[in-house]
Amino acid sequence: MSQIGNAIKMYILLQARGKMKLSEIATALEVDERQVRRYRDHLEQAGIYIDSDRGRFGGYKLQNDNLLLGLNVLEQELYSLQLVERYLADINHIAAKDISILLAKISVLCEKEKDQIDFSNYMSKETISNINLNVEKKKFLDIHAAVLSRNKIKIDYNSLNSGKYTRIVRPYHTLQYKQDLYLIGFCELKKEIRDFKISRIENYEVLDEKFSKDESFDPEKFMENCFGIYKDNEYDVKLKILHPMSQIIKEKIWVKNQVITESDNRSIIFKARMRGLTEIKTWILGMGSNVIVLEPQEIIEEIKNEINKMKNLYMS
Missing domain, CATH: 2.30.30 (SH3 type barrels.)
Incomplete structure (x- = not known):
């Protein structure tokens, strides 16, 4: 059998038996022990690492005991996937069931079920789409x-x-x-x-x-500076945002080009080039009395008109 074939066979033997002595592998592959060490080197070059324990009960064993050749799935990576699974389930995402099935398959392959973290005390809170x-x-x-x-x-x-x-x-x-x-x-x-x-x-x-x-179509360019899904004229928006809303705004990236400057009394000046007037207005109105629109004048007038419409709804 070729060196590649024997290296793969050695991997399969270790996968099946867990640990084997050098002499046992050599006998199974019908080669000398020096050749087995070469196979180990070949496997490690492919990202499949093999540990060697000394002593009476020692031997070769796979460092990452899984069937995903070369992927070497780490515990932290598996935990992150579990977190994604829980998040997708909480928001009722269309891919949630498939991700759960995929995670179950990976867990079996990696024999990591015993290491899964309990995420029962974790919850994602978002608006869920009302869809089939x-x-x-x-x-x-x-x-x-x-x-x-x-x-x-x-x-x-x-x-x-x-x-x-x-x-x-x-x-x-x-x-x-x-x-x-x-x-x-x-x-x-x-x-x-x-x-x-x-x-x-x-x-x-x-x-x-x-x-x-x-x-010429570039999806990143198409959505550039969009505050939401709407696309219309671009605006150089300048806001003064008061505390405590200022702290909330600082904690997120609303658009990539945003610039936030600290101001007086823990307020901030927020500047950004943005598209999507409908959602920009909704965002600003959602801050209530904690925000003052400084620029541009068009958005100032839009906010005034919207406030007047809201007032009129409660005048009768």
């Missing part, structure tokens, strides 16, 4: 497959502004935002790139017709 998980999962996978294969899709879409309509879309990219899934694609009717919330796609058909890739 099985329906949305199939829809998302079909649409994402169309992205990869560059097949056009025909969708019946329920728009908040335009109502129901049918469109032919060239699917470019899929996106997740606040637990909701979106399709980014070129709408052939409107002749522009738009995003479509997948849960609002009532019917869809993956067409046989292909489309050429738009080499």
